[in-house]
Amino acid sequence: MILEIILVSVMLVAAISAGFFKNLLNAVIAAGFVSFIAAILFYLLHAPDVAMAEASIGAALTVAIFIIAIRKTKRHEDDEENN
C-alpha cells in the first residue's frame, strides 16, 4: 500500500512537471517516466499483459518517436532560459 502511494505521487509529480518543462526533451522524458510507473502499477494490480504493453510501447517506443520528432523541429524561444 505504501509502495503504491509513493509510486502514484511520483507519477503525479512527473505528469505535472511534464506540462511545465520548457525544454521539450525533459517533458518527453517525464512523460515516459509516467508510462513506466504506470507499467509498474499495472503489474502490482495483477495485469502483467497490460504492463508489458505499457512498458514497451509507452515507455520505449513513444519516447523514441517523440525524441525523433523533436530532433526534426526547431526551437523558437532561444532567448528564454532552459528550464
Next chain:
Amino acid sequence: MRKIISIILLAVLIIGIVYCVREMPFGEAQSRVRGYYVSNGVRQTGATNIVTSVVVNYRGFDTLGEVTVLFLAAIGLSAVLYREEKKQRKAGRKSSLILYTGCRFLFPLILLFGTYIFVHGHLTPGGGFQGGAIIASGFLLTMLGCWKWGGINKVAFKITESFAGLVFVVVGLLGLLYSGYFLMNYLPKGLPNELFSSGIIPVIYVAIGFKVGSELTGVLDNLIEEP
C-alpha cells in the same frame, strides 16, 4: 462571446458526465460476463491465459479491427513522409565501440525475447502486440547504435506485414467455412499448458506479432530517415 459559448459547452459536458457517473456503483462487479470468462475460458478455448482467450477468441473480431487501425496509421504515416527522390542515408557518426558491440550483442536476444512473448501468448502473459513492440524496440536499438547498418529492407518488411495480415483473415475465413462463424476455433484444442494447444489462438497471435513488429519498425524507419 466565444468564451461564453465555450463555458456553456463545458457546463453541458460536465452535467452530462456527472449524470452518467452518479448512477455508477463503485467497486462492484459491473458485468457478469467476466465470471463466465474466468470459469469457462480454459475449457472452451484451451488457452490458460484468459486475457489471450478473450482478445483472440471471444473478441477476435475486435482485434482484427485493432490491427486494421494500426495498419491504417502506418500507411498514413508513410504517405505523409513519402518523398519522391530518396536521399542516400548518411553514414553518420561512428558510435563508440562499447555501444556498437553491446548493440550487436543485444539485438538477437531482444528478437528472441519478443518471439518468445508472442509464441507463448496463450500460456503466459503477453502476446502478439507486446512481442511485436519488443521486436520493434530491438530494431530501434540497431537504428540508433549500429552505424554500419544501412536501414531496413523495406520490401521484405512490407511483405511480412501483408502476409501476416492475410494469415489472420484467412484463418478467420476458414473458421467461417468449417464451423459457420468467422474466427471460430476449429483446430483441435489439445491439453492446456502445452505449446501446441488451443487451436487457432497461437496461429493468430504469431501472425499479429509479425504484423505489429514489422509495422512499428516501418514507422520508426520512416521517421528516423534523414530529411
